[in-house]
Amino acid sequence: xxxxxxxxxxxxxxxxxxxxxxxxxxxxxxxxxxxxxxxxxxxxxxxxxxxxxxxxxxxxxxxxxxxxxxxxxxxxxxxxxxxxxxxxxxxxxxxxxxxxxxxxxxxxxxxxxxxxxxxxxxxxxxxxxxxxxxxxxxxxxxxxxxxxxxxxxxxxxxxxxxxxxxxxxxxxxxxxxxxxxxxxxxxxxxxxxxxxxxxxxxxxxxxxxxxxxxxxxxxxxxxxxxxxxxxxxxxxxxxxxxxxxxxxxxxxxxxxxxxxxxxxxxxxxxxxxxxxxxxxxxxxxxxxxxxxxxxxxxxxxxxxxxxxxxxxxxxxxxxxxxxxxxxxxxxxxxxxxxxxxxxxxxxxxxxxxxxxxxxxxxxxxxxxxxxxxxxxxxxxxxxxxxxxxx
Ligand SMILES: *Cc1c(COP(=O)(O)O)cnc(C)c1O
Numbered sequence: 001x002x003x004x005x006x007x008x009x010x011x012x013x014x015x016x017x018x019x020x021x022x023x024x025x026x027x028x029x030x031x032x033x034x035x036x037x038x039x040x041x042x043x044x045x046x047x048x049x050x051x052x053x054x055x056x057x058x059x060x061x062x063x064x065x066x067x068x069x070x071x072x073x074x075x076x077x078x079x080x081x082x083x084x085x086x087x088x089x090x091x092x093x094x095x096x097x098x099x100x101x102x103x104x105x106x107x108x109x110x111x112x113x114x115x116x117x118x119x120x121x122x123x124x125x126x127x128x129x130x131x132x133x134x135x136x137x138x139x140x141x142x143x144x145x146x147x148x149x150x151x152x153x154x155x156x157x158x159x160x161x162x163x164x165x166x167x168x169x170x171x172x173x174x175x176x177x178x179x180x181x182x183x184x185x186x187x188x189x190x191x192x193x194x195x196x197x198x199x200x201x202x203x204x205x206x207x208x209x210x211x212x213x214x215x216x217x218x219x220x221x222x223x224x225x226x227x228x229x230x231x232x233x234x235x236x237x238x239x240x241x242x243x244x245x246x247x248x249x250x251x252x253x254x255x256x257x258x259x260x261x262x263x264x265x266x267x268x269x270x271x272x273x274x275x276x277x278x279x280x281x282x283x284x285x286x287x288x289x290x291x292x293x294x295x296x297x298x299x300x301x302x303x304x305x306x307x308x309x310x311x312x313x314x315x316x317x318x319x320x321x322x323x324x325x326x327x328x329x330x331x332x333x334x335x336x337x338x339x340x341x342x343x344x345x346x347x348x349x350x351x352x353x354x355x356x357x358x359x360x361x362x363x364x365x366x367x368x369x370x371x372x373x374x375x376x377x378x379x380x381x382x383x384x385x386x387x388x389x390x
Pocket of ligand 1: 191
């Protein structure tokens, strides 16, 4: 046997570890789930109404309607607003697939607008440019946890005969713009409780916020096959429910959300400070928080300059440090949307972002030691120190 000691294995840092937050709430969650199990009210049980009420209050809206996913929240919003074949809906291309697929799915045409290079959110000037007489809705996405420029987008809409705005707030629960919460500024707001979101359930879940009582009523009917009462169908709706068991879990978690967002913000601040202090700012561009915005950091997404993004991601992966690329291919260049005829180069800011972004671990329970491991590795990479990991 060799007496040479093997060096300590590098600390692995996951991109996300949902078990940490769930473990801390295990007792409460188990009790809430057991109550549902015992009651047998698996669909639209009391926990659902309680959660809808709590979410309306949290988001600062009159109404909240639970549904099966964030994707369905977008789809139901479009259906309730009567968007359909022949209509255009302006969406960003730099977003999760569901923002555009919801539009496509109902037979309308997604019209892609470019983003701001700093915030990665819709560029109001390009929205204005893409507006036509066929535009029936705009879907600004509050990407990575920061709100889009809702004032400017709102002004465009006012000038354009009050076109409805559907906020895609799936990554931005609790985020604020000029003191208003995500989901309270548009005609509707779409939320997701997929486990990787800031408020994550034990599977899929979604919700729609709105200040419009008639629209809320229509959404409630639409999510239940368009029937009211049962077996009397007014619309061809969906089967899209928020399970009682999910609502029970989410009721336990919602009160913790502000604390978790504060932890995420602390991590974000520390990343920015460290990148600056270690002289990494030329390679690693930290995400700015726009004026009047309260960012909830669903993702901490930097730009890696000098064409070194993919090399850095591999360097981190070799050291068992998680990172992710949201998103590698813009939606306007996806194969499934080829029929739209969008060309490479048509959305230059979006396309550049896809080649430069890298999201780093920012989950609330990440320890200072873990964050140090991430920053050390990035510094070693940038300064050309640290050869291949053992
Ligand atoms: C997650 C997400 C969705 C879809 O939510 P699901 O609950 O996964 O269907 C839609 N838009 C954005 C921006 C998202 O991040």
